[in-house]
Amino acid sequence: MAESHCEHGHHHEKNENHHHEHGGHHHDEHDHHHHDGQMHMHPVVKNLRVAFIINLSFSIIEFIGGALTNSVAILSDAVHDLGDAVVIGISLWMEKFSQKGRSMNYSYGYKRFSTLAAFITSVVLLVGSAIIIFESVPRFFHPEEVHAGGMFALAIVGIIFNGLAILRLRKGDSLNQRAVMLHMMEDVLGWIAVLIGSVVIYYTEWYWIDPLMSLGIAAFILVNATKNIFGVFRIFLQSVPQQVDEHRIISRLTGIDQVKGVHDIHIWSMDGNYNVLTAHIVVDKHARVDELNEIKNQAVQILKEQNIQHPTVQIEFQSGACEFERC
Template identity: 40%
Template sequence: MAHNHSHSSEKIGWAFFSNFSFTIIEFVGGWLTNSTAIMADAVHDLGDTLSIGSGWVLNKLGDKGADKQFTYGYRRLSLLGALINGVVLLAGSAWILFEAIPRLADPVMPETEGMILLAILGVAVNGFAAFKLQGGKTLNEKVLNWHLLEDVLGWVAVLIVAIVMQFVAWPVLDPLLSIGFTLFILFNVGRNLLSTLKLFFQAVPDNRLPSKVTHVLQKLDFVKSLHHLHIWSLDGEHHVATAHVVARFESIDEYRHLKQRIAETMDQFGFMHTTIEIELLEEDCRDTRVES
């Protein structure tokens, strides 16, 4: 698990440095080509770079082990990174729409030759960074991957528009394509951001998980009922479960057998931490708080 998290930080680091370098190139290229569209994308990429950088730092901090103050470790910092990046990306996409929609009524013809060269470079650089984050397991990686995918699609749109405008004067294609890919990104980032918010509020990472856990535990010998089942996630990848199991057994050997079977049963779900309290059928639950 630690190796996977370290590999995640390494991939995010690659994405940060490639995006940061290309952002500088974009500003220079936008100034040389006198293209407001490219300068606007450079500003957007600068926001992406800052967002990816914050996500990278938080992801690396998440590698720290548990201590006396944070007994579960620092993995939720990665979740914080996913939340920050999702919010930044939503804000950036809204800004693109704010800029692109008015241009539908008053489109401006840019210098297409410079746009084509920068677009090819943009697809290559951002495509490489997106490839490095492809298949990421954490929410942080997934949200950052959408950051980069947005940039790739944006540069593909710029390339197509620039080539078309080499032959016909249709500057309105630029804002149309920008609006199209931005709406597509907004939909997917919105889903990831909603998942992140749910995990922040300690929602169950998978709605089917509580019923599955309840079903397998109640099938065990000596188990009579189950209550106070709680399942949440530290970072979208590492889950925690606690429960009270009511049981009846006649000997210490049966008790040991039950503990062993519970451990084996819970192993199949891959929880990072599990805490199972076994209560006798005749005793009252010490946690008298009513669950809603």
């Protein structure tokens, strides 16, 4: 959804171009454009549901298989896959929930719910990986016998299950689906490692390889979960999104004819993908009303090109005073 508007107080106008003068300030309200991705809502939900069922079912099989084979590597993958199942389940729920759109109380919609869910999921994964490490370290120094044949069979099934989920998700163009598909690809690589490890254990009886693989998987989970948590903190603290270059935006805006400056610029992200910007654009005091509209249109186009999905710009004349000028 690409949308741009300028607001004054609590006044909002929809579906029309509108501007007015007030105390030397020029405010604009632009059209609301809805993202074409809504047309793909049903296929997205269907694909995510299939991936969720596959992942949840197999994570249960993994926990049982890990216990039967006495393999902490299998149990580590089970924790990882269960975490992925939770992520997919949340993505599925959010995909359906997002159809509600925004409301009076939630003017940006419900995008932050997915960010909160990502934080909760990451914390759960951190706890799970800590438990895995706690169990694996003693077994690395005092290896226990594992059932290599069972590990091999589970690895084959794991590659097949995750492969089916990838084939299902690769048909979609939703960012949600692509993110989940990357999770599935990571899982396949993990199962390939378990497959190779089980073959080595079968022929060498080097049982320490099992806890070593488990520690590797746990480390992978720790690193990624920690990255996710820091990413969530950045979003909740409303830092400038990493994919947005504020200096370039200011440079491009001040390059518009008759624009004399930009101040009180704020950029943040709702969920890591949907970025919001508010800014005051100062124009020449002799600019005509029809020129202001062209300046507005150019500014909106520049902001769209700079990965801003929801811009709000306030036009001010150079001679007018602004209480936020030093912000």
